[in-house]
Amino acid sequence: MLLIVLLAIPFLAAILLELTALGLRHGPRIGMIIHVGAALGTCAAGILLAAQVWPASGIVSGFGLLRVDPLSAFFAAVVSGVSSLVGFSALSREGGIAPHRRPTIHRLVIGRWTLSVNRCPNFYAPFHLLVAAMLLVVVANHLSLLWSAVAGAVLILAHMLNRQSALAASGPSSGEIARNYLLMVTPGLALALLATAIIALAGAQAGGAAQSLRWDVLAATTNLSPPELRIALIFALIGYGMISGLAPLHIWLPSIVGVAPAPIVALMTGALASTGMCVILRFKVLADVSLGSDFSQTVLLGMGVISLLVATVFVLIQHDYKRLLAYLITGHMGVICLGLGFGGFGGTLGAILHLVNLALIMVLVWLVAGYITLTYRSTAISDVQGLLWARPVAGGFYLLGVLALAGLPPFGFFLSFIMIIEAGMVAGIVWVAISATVLHVIIVVALLRAIHAMLYGNIPDHVITDQRWRWMAAPLLLNVAALLALSVIMPSPIIAALVRVANFVSP
Amino acid sequence: MLADLISRVVNLLVFAGLATALLFIWRTPVRSQLQALRWQAFALAELALLIAFVRQEAEPFLAAVWLASVRGCAVPWLCWRLIVRQGKPAVNSASVDPAIRLVSAVGLVVVAYVVLAPIADLAHSTAAPLLPSALATVLIGMLAMIVWQHGASRVLGLLVIANGGMLLGLLATPGVLGAIAPGLLLDLFVVVLLLGEVACPTLAHDGAMATLPAGEER
Numbered sequence: 001m002l003l004i005v006l007l008a009i010p011f012l013a014a015i016l017l018e019l020t021a022l023g024l025r026h027g028p029r030i031g032m033i034i035h036v037g038a039a040l041g042t043c044a045a046g047i048l049l050a051a052q053v054w055p056a057s058g059i060v061s062g063f064g065l066l067r068v069d070p071l072s073a074f075f076a077a078v079v080s081g082v083s084s085l086v087g088f089s090a091l092s093r094e095g096g097i098a099p100h101r102r103p104t105i106h107r108l109v110i111g112r113w114t115l116s117v118n119r120c121p122n123f124y125a126p127f128h129l130l131v132a133a134m135l136l137v138v139v140a141n142h143l144s145l146l147w148s149a150v151a152g153a154v155l156i157l158a159h160m161l162n163r164q165s166a167l168a169a170s171g172p173s174s175g176e177i178a179r180n181y182l183l184m185v186t187p188g189l190a191l192a193l194l195a196t197a198i199i200a201l202a203g204a205q206a207g208g209a210a211q212s213l214r215w216d217v218l219a220a221t222t223n224l225s226p227p228e229l230r231i232a233l234i235f236a237l238i239g240y241g242m243i244s245g246l247a248p249l250h251i252w253l254p255s256i257v258g259v260a261p262a263p264i265v266a267l268m269t270g271a272l273a274s275t276g277m278c279v280i281l282r283f284k285v286l287a288d289v290s291l292g293s294d295f296s297q298t299v300l301l302g303m304g305v306i307s308l309l310v311a312t313v314f315v316l317i318q319h320d321y322k323r324l325l326a327y328l329i330t331g332h333m334g335v336i337c338l339g340l341g342f343g344g345f346g347g348t349l350g351a352i353l354h355l356v357n358l359a360l361i362m363v364l365v366w367l368v369a370g371y372i373t374l375t376y377r378s379t380a381i382s383d384v385q386g387l388l389w390a391r392p393v394a395g396g397f398y399l400l401g402v403l404a405l406a407g408l409p410p411f412g413f414f415l416s417f418i419m420i421i422e423a424g425m426v427a428g429i430v431w432v433a434i435s436a437t438v439l440h441v442i443i444v445v446a447l448l449r450a451i452h453a454m455l456y457g458n459i460p461d462h463v464i465t466d467q468r469w470r471w472m473a474a475p476l477l478l479n480v481a482a483l484l485a486l487s488v489i490m491p492s493p494i495i496a497a498l499v500r501v502a503n504f505v506s507p
Numbered sequence: 508m509l510a511d512l513i514s515r516v517v518n519l520l521v522f523a524g525l526a527t528a529l530l531f532i533w534r535t536p537v538r539s540q541l542q543a544l545r546w547q548a549f550a551l552a553e554l555a556l557l558i559a560f561v562r563q564e565a566e567p568f569l570a571a572v573w574l575a576s577v578r579g580c581a582v583p584w585l586c587w588r589l590i591v592r593q594g595k596p597a598v599n600s601a602s603v604d605p606a607i608r609l610v611s612a613v614g615l616v617v618v619a620y621v622v623l624a625p626i627a628d629l630a631h632s633t634a635a636p637l638l639p640s641a642l643a644t645v646l647i648g649m650l651a652m653i654v655w656q657h658g659a660s661r662v663l664g665l666l667v668i669a670n671g672g673m674l675l676g677l678l679a680t681p682g683v684l685g686a687i688a689p690g691l692l693l694d695l696f697v698v699v700l701l702l703g704e705v706a707c708p709t710l711a712h713d714g715a716m717a718t719l720p721a722g723e724e725r
Contacts, residue, residue, distance in 0.1 A: 152692070182696060186668070186693070189693070190645055190649075201679035228625075
């Protein structure tokens with residue numbers, strides 16, 4: 001029941017919000033109330049779902065299409081929580097988007113017929129539809145439904161990119177950004193679809209065609225054909241890894257995030273990237289049942305090393321702070337893959353903790369980065385100076401976010417990174433662990449050098465000093481509180497949920 | 508005798524799917540590319556019809572109808588109408604020579620056979636040896652998205668990828684609608700991209716230029 005409520009809230013909210021966009025007198029105000037209520041409701045439902053103890057075998061519902069297990073419950077909480085934080089930031093103009101546009105008349109001409117609709121398009125309706133799609137990915141039991149939900153989420157994101165204008169004074173239009181995003185992301189989706197078809201082939205050969213795409217049936221089958229599983233796992237890792245920002249299909253990330261509005265980027269990198277990693281974990285569990293964990297760990301190690309190397313090289317040569325953050329995502333996703341590749345309870349737990357911290361930190365830094373772009377009208381590091389004096393509140397949050405991203409204590413990245421490296425040492429993969437540490441240190445140095453240049457120095461003439469606390473600080477404070485809860489405080493329910501997920505992925 | 512004939516027809520249709528992909532990557536005029544895509548879609552539709560006839564199932568029949576109507580007729584028609592309406596050039600330009608394009612495409616065919624050879628050897632199905640052709644079609648579609656500079660041709664490369672995915676789904680899991688149906692979503696991607704690439708001018712967006720008040724961000 002709770003699962004249905006979790007999916008229904010954002011979906012129904014999207015429908016209602018789309019109706020409020022039809023030029024009603026108090027439409028924007030009603031829309032805002034529905035938006036806040038839906039965000040709170042989704043977040044609460046996700047947390048309630050994760051708070052319950054689900055059996056590792058999971059509970060399947062919805063005619064076999066949906067499932068709840070420790071993995072899906074945990075990621076439902078992450079996605080709903082992170083999305084709610086972004087949703088709250090959308091209420092203020094400093095969020096970097098225009099929640100409501102002026103009413104416009106849309107005309108669609110097909111032959112002799114003309115359809116006219118008076119609409120006041122908003123950000124909220126596609127936002128909640130995207131949240132519903134991401135939650136569907138996380139709780140899907142049918143691989144075909146899972147892929148369709150991912151494709152749907154990508155389409156909705158492209159639609160949101162098209163609707164919201166880019167914030168740079170020059171550069172591509174919103175339509176071009178959306179088009180480039182779809183063009184760059186679709187090959188990864190195609191590979192993921194191939195993986196689904198090959199898994200279906202393996203499942204059909206092992207157990208019959210009818211159940212060959214149900215995850216619970218496949219996970220209980222120990223005689224899936226190894227060659228097909230291996231190829232499907234590699235295709236799935238590359239295809240779904242694209243959404244998470246893993247190399248080699250990460251090229252869309254720096255291209256799009258540099259010009260897209262910051263809240264949408266926060267959704268992409270915080271919530272959708274976590275969703276992609278959840279799917280990768282599902283395929284890993286599938287492969288481990290029939291192949292053993294050696295193959296999946298080897299492939300994940302390879303992807304992790306490649307992602308970390310690519311990130312290190314490109315972080316060193318960046319002059320744009322948004323592209324710098326984009327490559328940091330690739331690097332940290334590589335670290336997560338290393339944790340899963342090293343294996344064992346410690347490595348898996350460290351990887352899951354790293355992923356949750358990454359989702360929260362990405363929301364924090366991207367929301368502030370969007371505000372910085374609005375203030376300084378530039379994404380070049382050299383153009384942003386004196387941030388701590390010009391905008392002390394934003395500068396303070398940005399500094400906190402970057403310190404968290406760098407993996408410095410007391411933030412959770414420090415703990416999770418140590419756990420992952422320790423797992424590598426215990427597994428005997430010492431050189432990879434040492435190399436990862438060295439690369440991470442290089443990334444941290446490059447990051448701190450960039451942040452130093454941005455925080456200090458003389459404020460440009462066109463920037464007006466503003467020391468007020470704005471409404472957008474509220475979700476950022478919540479974000480920082482969540483980060484500290486995951487590092488310093490670490491409540492026992494969160495630890496228990498993390499342990500359940502780690503045991504589910506690596507029993 | 509009938510089984511042998513059906514096997515030969517399946518081989519021919521899969522070969523037609525791969526050959527039209529090679530034609531797509533080789534030919535420069537957009538009209539020729541659209542023609543190649545039509546033939547590819549109809550070849551896939553015939554394959555799906557054959558599977559529906561042999562297995563006596565409705566799902567491949569529905570897939571055949573979709574392929575023939577949407578990918579074979581509607582999408583190429585829509586693309587050509589939009590290009591003509593916008594007065595866009597109907598001759599493509601590519602970043603590499605035709606010979607290099609063809610050699611690269613053949614190389615991708617070899618790669619596909621190497622990658623899927625283990626499945627082709629072990630899978631106990633007459634269609635298993637044809638799976639690499641489907642992967643090759645997908646890879647050629649990706650190559651097309653890279654080499655063509657005309658926006659519509661890049662988008663049509665996406666359709667070649669979708670056709671390759673559909674081919675793999677039909678060969679690997681002919682009775683599993685769940686493996687075929689998601690590919691239909693890719694058609695939606697293609698239509699959206701086509702409309703965005705060569706958009707009809709009477710379709711009014713809430714465009715950033717048109718509706719933003721003065722002083723607001725672009």
